[in-house]
Amino acid sequence: MFAAFDIQDMISAFIVLFAVIDIIGSIPIIIDLREKGREVNAVKATVYSGALMVGFFYAGHLLLSLFRVDIESFAIAGALIIFFMALEMILDVEIFKNTGPIKEATLVPLVFPLLAGAGAFTTLLSLRAEYASVNIMIALVLNMIWVYIVLKLTGKVERFLGKGGIYVIRKFFGIILLAIAVKLFTANITNLITFLQGGL
Numbered sequence: 631m632f633a634a635f636d637i638q639d640m641i642s643a644f645i646v647l648f649a650v651i652d653i654i655g656s657i658p659i660i661i662d663l664r665e666k667g668r669e670v671n672a673v674k675a676t677v678y679s680g681a682l683m684v685g686f687f688y689a690g691h692l693l694l695s696l697f698r699v700d701i702e703s704f705a706i707a708g709a710l711i712i713f714f715m716a717l718e719m720i721l722d723v724e725i726f727k728n729t730g731p732i733k734e735a736t737l738v739p740l741v742f743p744l745l746a747g748a749g750a751f752t753t754l755l756s757l758r759a760e761y762a763s764v765n766i767m768i769a770l771v772l773n774m775i776w777v778y779i780v781l782k783l784t785g786k787v788e789r790f791l792g793k794g795g796i797y798v799i800r801k802f803f804g805i806i807l808l809a810i811a812v813k814l815f816t817a818n819i820t821n822l823i824t825f826l827q828g829g830l
Contacts, residue, residue, distance in 0.1 A: 634762035634763075634764050634765070635762070635764050635765060635768075636761075636762065636765055639760075639761045639762065639765040640761075640765040640766075640768050640769050641769075642761070643757050643761050643765055643766045643769035643770075644768075644769035644772055644773060646753060646757060646769075647750070647753065647754075647757075647769055647770060647773045648773055648776070650749050650750050650753045651745055651750055651773055651777065652810075653745070653776065653777045653780045653781070654780065655803045655806055655807065656740070656744050656745070656803075657780070657784055657787060657799070657803075658719065658796060658799050658800035658803050658804075659715070659719065659739070659740075659744065659800075659803075660740065660781070660784050661784060661787075661788050661796055661800075662719075662800065663735040663739075663740070664735075664784075668735035669735065669736070670735050670736055670740055670781065670784075671736045672778055672781035672782045673778070674736045674737075674741075675736050675740050675741055675745065675777070675781055676774050676777050676778040676781065678736070678737065678741045678746075679740075679741045679742075679745035679746040679774070679777065680746075680770065680771070680774040682741065682742070682746040683746050683750055683751070683754060683770060684767070684770065686746075686751045686754060686755075687754045687755070687758065687763075687766065687767075687770075690751060690754070690755055691755070700822070700825065701751075701752055701755060701818075702818040702819070702821045702822035702825065703818075703822060704748055704751070704752070705748045705749070705751075705752045705814055705817075705818040706748075706814075706815055706818050706819060706822065707748065708743050708747045708748020708749060708751075708814065709748065709749075709811045709812075709814040709815035709818070710811070710815070711739075711743045711747070711748075712743060712747065712748075712749070712807060712810060712811040712814070713808065713811035713812070713815070715739060715743075715744075715807060716804050716805070716807040716808035716811055717804075717808070718804075719800050719801065719803065719804030719807065720801060720804040720805060720808065745777060748814065749810065749814055752814075752818070754766065754770075
């Protein structure tokens with residue numbers, strides 16, 4: 631297994647996943663969820679998101695094919711969810727209303743779609759075509775450790791920045807999140823259209 635290990639490939643995979651998972655950019659969302667009284671469990675969020683990504687890495691194509699869903703359509707759906715979450719941050723509106731019995735925010739929206747979302751899933755499948763699995767898995771584990779650390783320190787970050795700082799960062803990362811959603815949407819809608827035209 632470790633015969634295929636390459637530290638340069640592992641670092642490359644780590645950087646790509648770090649940018650896509652973007653736990654730093656999720657800090658304003660996490661703080662906002664906690665202010666709304668929705669609990670965020672750092673251990674559960676880390677374990678669940680890591681497990682989802684590992685599972686999708688090995689069984690993603692099979693799972694989507696069972697439902698006859700292509701990866702482009704899946705990514706577009708994830709992009710739309712991220713788009714509306716960005717609008718919440720930028721416009722100070724509440725689109726995703728939590729009217730159900732579960733008040734905890736660990737699974738939705740933190741684990742999915744923020745951490746283990748369509749962007750992370752599609753990226754993992756793309757990385758699999760470039761690097762050995764062992765390099766990607768080590769990179770993923772290191773990213774999950776970083777996710778846990780950030781989630782545990784979110785309260786300290788909030789106290790350090792204050793209400794005003796959090797408000798500004800929320801707006802800024804709302805725009806970043808919106809840009810990611812648009813990029814994910816446009817990249818995959820182009821691939822989907824090309825695929826559909828090829829099938830005609």
